[in-house]
Amino acid sequence: MVIPDLGRSPKPVRVDTELRAEPGSFRDPANQVFHAGDEVLRALDETAATHWRALAGSTFFPPLVAAGKICGTEELPAGPELLAGSELLAGSALAGWAAVLRHERIPFISHPYEWSFAMLRDAALLHLEILRAALSAGFTTKDGSAYNLQWRGTEPVFIDVGSFVPLRDGEPWAGYRQFCQMLLYPLMLGAHLGLAFQPWLRAQVDGISPEQMGPLFRGARRLLPGVPTHVHLHGSVQRRSAVTSTSDVRAQLRAAGYTRELAQATVRGMEKLVRRLDHQPPPTHWVDYQRTCGYSGDDRSGKERFVTAALSVVGRRRLVLDLGANDGRYARLAARHADYVVAVEQDPAVLDRLYRTLKGEGERRVLPLVxxxxxxxxxxxxxxxERASFAARASADTVLALALVHHLAIGRNVPLSEVLSCLVGFVAPGGRLVVEFVHPDDPMAARLLANKPDGIFPDYRRDAFEALLAARGTVEDRLELPSGTRTLYRLARS
Known part of the structure; x- marks a missing residue:
């Protein structure tokens, strides 16, 4: 992945497909994001263009870009050379904007409710670090959205370059409420109450409000770290300010002597609080799955050889999905053959452990998601x-579905035909699906079947699975593991 160098001459943007507006970029009328093929472009109005040029010349912004903490960004030259002779500027949605930026392309866009606790905390800390640096240089950000951050593997990166604006003394941070709702409050739910934040953020695109947090923190809980100031006082101020205009609030703060130094002190206090918040999800039986899953040494070796061969069959992969990644064993293997791997795991405890481990290894090519x-x-x-579904984002050169089908088909009562249609749907045209079928007499499948009424899954058979698989592409290879109760397949999508 290449981060554009702000000091070089931008290369022309070649557009082989139509310009598409990013559906999630419309709330700020001063700038809008577009896609042209693999290019990520941001159009700016006159005011935003002026702010951008001041930002690019600031003391804090270029070092953060060079460190990979803010996505690589460059301004494209005006005129026909922008698109190497294309008429895109003159006849498209880019016409009429004052400037166009090109951003580094993030390998896979994820959403905050797909992150583990440690991921959300690291994203929040990066957000605050960047804000603190911006304040020191006379800038601030318009908002505090968790969607302003994405990932290069286990490294968070700030992507909303259009949110930076010059700071005016006496103005509060406009993103404070949003930061609380989308980053601080979810972390408090996990650290203070042991609650999973993911369902809350998935249900509400704007996060958790102070009004929702207040009732959860009554009695002794009112005194937990951060709660008095950022939940109860915040909620009280919001209620009192409901009939007060933003300009009135700014005037009141200026009159009270609110300064840049006070703003920086507030951010440092929030950083200290966020660092203190921690949550280790309670362990489940999936945490020790590699030991309890029943694979023999020969099974494991054969499986790894089969997966390696599948990943090598058509050269280096651009994107691999590892569905049901558990401890990331096969995601790591895939990373040797791919530019990027998205490792999906249902269990938050397992995923959080995987993230912390990958982070410790400095892994930037594996993105773990809950x-x-x-x-x-x-x-x-x-x-x-506005926030794309996983199915709309997931189109991979190779999809690994190892020890997964029986959990969906038996554990969750999803028909085999539906399971395979779903899995194949994640495979890009010309890509491969590597899938494992666990036979009904396998100990793990038998354990799942024991909790179901007799005869409820008459079609859960290897011959039925193979027929359904063959109807969706070409089965290029198969391997029955030495145990005799599991079979691996490599399918080329039709």
Missing amino acids: MDLADPSPGGGWRAV
């Missing part, structure tokens, strides 16, 4: 497209 594949992330926000 998700239940029987209930994957839907489209959300405005018109249900």
